[in-house]
Amino acid sequence: MTIGALFDKLLERGGSDLHLSPGYPPMLRVRGSLTPDGDRALSSAEIEQLLMPLLSEHQRTQFQTTGDLDFAHAHGSRARFRANYLKKLTGVGAVFRAIPTIIKTLDELGVPPGIRKLADLKAGLVLVTGPTGSGKSTTLAAMIDHINKTRPGHILTIEDPVEFVHQPQRCLVSHKEIGEHVPSFLDAIRSAGRENADIILVGELRGAETMKAALQLASFGILIFATVHTNSAGATIDRYVNAFPAEQQPQVRGLLADSLVGVVAQQLLPRADKPGRVAAHEILLGNYALSSLIREGKTQQIPSFIQSGTSDGMQAMDAALERLVSAGTVKAADALEKALDKDTFSRLPTVAAQLGTNRHDPLG
Numbered sequence: 001m002t003i004g005a006l007f008d009k010l011l012e013r014g015g016s017d018l019h020l021s022p023g024y025p026p027m028l029r030v031r032g033s034l035t036p037d038g039d040r041a042l043s044s045a046e047i048e049q050l051l052m053p054l055l056s057e058h059q060r061t062q063f064q065t066t067g068d069l070d071f072a073h074a075h076g077s078r079a080r081f082r083a084n085y086l087k088k089l090t091g092v093g094a095v096f097r098a099i100p101t102i103i104k105t106l107d108e109l110g111v112p113p114g115i116r117k118l119a120d121l122k123a124g125l126v127l128v129t130g131p132t133g134s135g136k137s138t139t140l141a142a143m144i145d146h147i148n149k150t151r152p153g154h155i156l157t158i159e160d161p162v163e164f165v166h167q168p169q170r171c172l173v174s175h176k177e178i179g180e181h182v183p184s185f186l187d188a189i190r191s192a193g194r195e196n197a198d199i200i201l202v203g204e205l206r207g208a209e210t211m212k213a214a215l216q217l218a219s220f221g222i223l224i225f226a227t228v229h230t231n232s233a234g235a236t237i238d239r240y241v242n243a244f245p246a247e248q249q250p251q252v253r254g255l256l257a258d259s260l261v262g263v264v265a266q267q268l269l270p271r272a273d274k275p276g277r278v279a280a281h282e283i284l285l286g287n288y289a290l291s292s293l294i295r296e297g298k299t300q301q302i303p304s305f306i307q308s309g310t311s312d313g314m315q316a317m318d319a320a321l322e323r324l325v326s327a328g329t330v331k332a333a334d335a336l337e338k339a340l341d342k343d344t345f346s347r348l349p350t351v352a353a354q355l356g357t358n359r360h361d362p363l364g
Contacts, residue, residue, distance in 0.1 A: 001026075003050045007075045007096070009037060014275075016098055016133070018081075020047045022091040032270050032277055044091020051085060051094055072161035072177070077101060082163055097133075099163045103145045104138060111139065112320075114283035114313030115264055119143040120150075122198075124261030124286065125218040129228045129236045134266045135279050136227050137163050143225065144201055147171065153198035158188040160203055171199075178203075189213040193220060202226040208243045212252065218259035232317060232340055233263040233284035234302035237294060257294040261286040265317060267338045269324070272331045280324060280338065282317035285309060303340075318345050326350045 010018045010028050017029035022044040025036040054073055055063065063069040067087035073096075074080050080099040085092070106116055118126050126143075128136045141164035144155060148169045155171045160178035167173070174195070182188040185202060186209050192200050205211050205226045218224045230236045237256065244252045265282040284290070284306055293301055306314045321335040322345070332354035339345035346355060 011079055018096040021093040031275055048092045103141045103164055106142045106146050109142050112281055112315055117313050118262040119146045121223055121261055123221045123223050125224045125259045126262045127226055127228050127236050128264045129230045130266035134268045136266055140225055147199055154196055155199045156192055156197035157201040185210045193217055199223045211243055215255040215259050232265050233282055234299045236263050237299050253295055257291040269330045269334050273329055278329055280320040283315040285312055285314050322348055
């Protein structure tokens with residue numbers, strides 16, 4: 001068995017992740033579920049034999065020193081993988097996330113119009129948020145691809161590691177990898193202002209200094225895309241502000257009020273109508289009213305603000321989930337698991353009808 005053969009198997013089955021852990025067979029995540037590949041458990045030594053040939057001397061030293069390593073690996077021209085190597089009680093393990101070489105378009109992803117609206121902006125901060133594995137990178141790649149195809153400019157991506165590789169179309173594209181081309185996200189963001197970029201993708205905003213630097217760049221007339229790990233638009237704004245000490249929060253609120261042009265919160269759910277998964281989006285679009293809510297710290301009003309802006313392209317997560325249930329795309333029970341207001345959601349007629357049926361169905 002080679003690591004390449006495992007990658008091929010994952011791609012052939014349409015899987016998203018490969019897990020290697022001592023005491024288990026290789027595990028493939030296909031359509032959201034982990035399934036073993038065969039029944040022969042791998043030892044730590046066998047896993048190490050599979051993993052080490054992929055590393056450079058520098059990466060090998062780093063992994064041996066820290067017990068943790070993130071990097072990107074190209075599997076020929078078939079796919080790229082985001083790799084995480086780790087050490088734990090039972091030995092050496094790894095997780096590989098497949099990054100398709102062909103970037104899906106906004107149309108192919110079937111995103112709501114509000115997301116396309118954000119990709120058409122020229123300046124400001126756009127935050128794409130959601131739990132790990134919710135498809136944030138795929139949505140962002142499609143937004144960057146849309147810009148690359150529709151207008152001239154300089155796109156700079158700052159990632160750890162670089163995931164989707166964009167070929168120049170109408171834009172000049174520069175990819176920077178943390179640890180490889182620049183020491184940290186903060187260093188990369190600080191130098192980005194001097195690199196005459198029109199659009200900057202920051203893989204992840206980590207820490208208050210990085211968050212503040214991104215806000216300042218957005219205020220200079222650059223369009224910044226970045227990810228945060230939260231489940232809703234309101235929680236994203238709170239997380240951003242709360243990353244700073246109390247005495248700095250009013251200033252950060254002011255910067256955020258001036259620069260935030262949109263938040264996309266994303267969840268992935270298993271489809272009920274065919275194999276695969278589907279994304280549900282909450283979309284918050286910036287305007288003067290949103291700026292006032294942020295400046296005054298009234299984020300609890302954001303859910304009703306989103307509801308009042310549906311004609312402009314805004315969308316509440318629970319409304320998006322209800323539409324998916326009504327269309328038969330997802331099961332009510334799966335949607336309820338992702339809903340923000342579970343009590344209200346469970347009482348919606350389409351959801352309640354399905355949940356009621358399931359309750360009396362011994363197999364439901």
